[in-house]
Amino acid sequence: MSAISVTHLGKSFGGVHAVDDLSFTVERGTLTAFLGPNGAGKTTTLRMILGLVAPTRGTATIGGTAYRDLDRPVATVGAVLESTAFHPGLSARAHLETLRLAAGLEPSCVAHALEQVDLTAAADRRVRGFSLGMRQRLALASALLGDPEILILDEPANGLDPAGMRWLRGFLRAYTHQGRTVLVSTHVLAEIRQIADHVIILTAGRLAWQGPLTPRTDLEELYVEVTG
Numbered sequence: 001m002s003a004i005s006v007t008h009l010g011k012s013f014g015g016v017h018a019v020d021d022l023s024f025t026v027e028r029g030t031l032t033a034f035l036g037p038n039g040a041g042k043t044t045t046l047r048m049i050l051g052l053v054a055p056t057r058g059t060a061t062i063g064g065t066a067y068r069d070l071d072r073p074v075a076t077v078g079a080v081l082e083s084t085a086f087h088p089g090l091s092a093r094a095h096l097e098t099l100r101l102a103a104g105l106e107p108s109c110v111a112h113a114l115e116q117v118d119l120t121a122a123a124d125r126r127v128r129g130f131s132l133g134m135r136q137r138l139a140l141a142s143a144l145l146g147d148p149e150i151l152i153l154d155e156p157a158n159g160l161d162p163a164g165m166r167w168l169r170g171f172l173r174a175y176t177h178q179g180r181t182v183l184v185s186t187h188v189l190a191e192i193r194q195i196a197d198h199v200i201i202l203t204a205g206r207l208a209w210q211g212p213l214t215p216r217t218d219l220e221e222l223y224v225e226v227t228g
């Protein structure tokens with residue numbers, strides 16, 4: 001059973017076909033890069049997989065089950081979407097503790113998530129003073145609280161400096177080496193090239209290309225050819 005299956009998925013906003021007859025699968029233990037120009041429909045697709053946007057047609061499932069029907073959603077899939085907001089007056093630990101309580105998770109998961117994203121030393125500082133990179137890592141920690149098998153990330157490299165990018169790359173590589181699955185949308189081809197196993201490229205809401213990334217693939221050239 002694939003980690004994620006998208007079948008004839010479509011979403012229209014008024015007259016705009018944001019996603020149009022889109023089908024693909026994401027296999028377990030792989031890191032799949034989800035690429036496409038601005039407005040291609042990546043965020044809308046990720047939001048449909050996560051049950052945040054209702055499809056106009058088609059289905060999206062996680063391990064064969066629609067998100068809303070999952071028994072333990074936070075233990076199955078963690079997500080970091082764009083525009084993650086934190087209360088500036090709360091510490092990182094307090095923020096995660098609030099989420100932990102709401103999800104009914106074990107107390108120990110907060111310290112574990114902080115450790116996974118290298119925020120243990122800053123755990124009791126207010127988020128107000130966090131750099132963009134630290135905020136991105138806190139968002140990732142929120143997604144990791146339930147120790148999910150699958151991570152869905154929407155442009156997690158946005159605004160990261162080179163050290164932050166390098167850290168994220170190492171984190172995602174280690175995550176998939178544990179047999180877990182990552183679906184990540186990004187515009188940073190040079191970064192994703194180094195860690196992705198599989199690539200899905202959208203243009204204008206439709207599947208333009210999908211396939212494995214081999215050592216010989218010139219991702220930038222492929223991208224320009226497919227989207228150009």
Ligand SMILES: Nc1ncnc2c1ncn2[C@@H]1O[C@H](COP(=O)(O)OP(=O)(O)OP(=O)(O)O)[C@@H](O)[C@H]1O
Binds near residue numbers: 038045
């Ligand atoms: N809530 C909405 N209402 C109306 N139109 C929307 C809405 N959400 C998305 N769209 C439109 O759907 C299309 C796809 O947008 P989407 O954000 O999914 O693209 P994207 O590939 O994630 O883009 P980017 O790389 O810029 O984040 C765009 O034309 C966008 O304007």
